[in-house]
Amino acid sequence: MGVTSFPHHVCLSVSIEDMSSVGEARRTACAMAKEQGLDETQTGNVAIAVTEACSNIVQHATHGELLLRPWSGSCGEGIEFLALDKGPGMANVATCLRDGYSTGGSRGVGLGAIARLSYDLDVFSAPDKGTVLRMVIGQQSQVKQSDNALDWGVVCVAKSGEAVCGDAWNIRPYQDINTVLVLDGLGHGLPAYEASIEAMRHFVALGEIKPAETLAFLDKNMRITRGAVAAIATIDLRDNKLCFAGVGNITASLLSASTRIAGLVSHNGTLGHSAPTFREHSHPWPSQGVLILHSDGLKSSWDLSSYPGLSQKKPSVIAGVLYRDFANRRDDAVVMVGKAHQSPICWGEINP
Ligand SMILES: [Mn+2]
Missing domain, CATH: 3.30.565.10 (Histidine kinase-like ATPase, C-terminal domain)
Known part of the structure; x- marks a missing residue:
């Protein structure tokens, strides 16, 4: 690079x-x-x-x-x-x-x-x-964006002093289904970066397969790397369904506006090394749904309801607030926020 x-x-x-x-x-x-x-x-x-x-x-x-x-x-x-x-x-x-x-x-x-x-x-x-x-x-x-496409906000930042980031993410819109991958290559620096890049390379080449199958495929193809923890969610707004699978400590929360209604369950393991269980879990997508996924570069003690009005903001702003207030600064950090699409906010709308 x-x-x-x-x-x-x-x-x-x-x-x-x-x-x-x-x-x-x-x-x-x-x-x-x-x-x-x-x-x-x-x-x-x-x-x-x-x-x-x-x-x-x-x-x-x-x-x-x-x-x-x-x-x-x-x-x-x-x-x-x-x-x-x-x-x-x-x-x-x-x-x-x-x-x-x-x-x-x-x-x-x-x-x-x-x-x-x-x-x-x-x-x-x-x-x-x-x-x-x-x-x-x-x-x-x-x-023109599909009405069923979510907006995603993301903050992904390397540990201070590192030239590359071992945390990574990818979004794959496919026929109205939103699929998101969040990765944390073990440790930080170049070996972590190489692990997450290898996973991303395989992810983007895959056809549309279910989250648990995708994780199993990534696991098989990451043996040569240091390994990574990962979570995948697919959201289908046509039938308001979220499907989730995770291996290792990616924190995943489903909210309705600012209320956390479900913690999404990941199973123990490391892709590429020890990941015996690939299991997915389904949840109804709530009204005013907000999905928040982050690596252990952020503390998980956040509570969106202590920021009145924040859940109505663009997902990038929500990701920015969580990074600002909860990044531990000792590791790479990634936080992704997904919610229903809102039109771009232009100057003319703020001040007509
Ligand atoms: Mn980490």
Whole structure:
């Protein structure tokens, strides 16, 4: 992997501490924009939005983190940014988003500018808990997404100091059935990365087979690797059914809005080494269903109901909040959130 190559499933993390780290964030974002083929105008928009978002962190929260990754989805292609902080938060996000709002150098003007440059923007902010700002900048497209396709939000970040991430994920939409794979290659660093990449390679080549069969297939084909733990869920919204199979410690929870209604059961083992049981479990997909899957890079003590309004946000924002508040920072981390599709949030809708 060259230094200018950005794998699409992994977020780069830039720690935001001072104005020099704001510059680093901007340079990293512009390099990614260039590699993604964004034109000069869009690259300029990336520079402005990242500078605004990160300067706000320094000014109001003193420190935080910017996550960025190449992004493609139903509404276009570009770069997805998550700006995370645990600062004072905003009492009223809508007021802060309104252009021209200012209380003497507050974050108002900056947020308005960011909103106009993004085509899918979402914010979760709570007083004294901080802010998660999510924006996508790039090319809009008009591809019509199936009504049965879930939206997925993901944060996948390598352990600090590691060049590669041993946690990984993949989504496979197939004839209205949503299939998601979450992987944690044992340990971290290159051998963990190689194990999860090998599993992904086999997963994407597979036809549509059931979660337990898929895990058994991956197990058989991962003997040469260090091994991985993994979970697979298929969600069919036509009959509101979720089917789940897991091996090892991937935490999987099914929620209705912010209420956890089921912990999804994984069986002990390691794919490639010792995985005697491949068994799947079915659950009805609830109204306002939210599926959350994460590796042991996150503590599982989270409770979405302690964040009023968060379950209504875009899945990337939910993933960002959980990563910000529950990543243990001693390991690679992946968190995936799936929920029913919502239209992109555009500036015109926030401020018609
Ligand atoms: Mn791990």
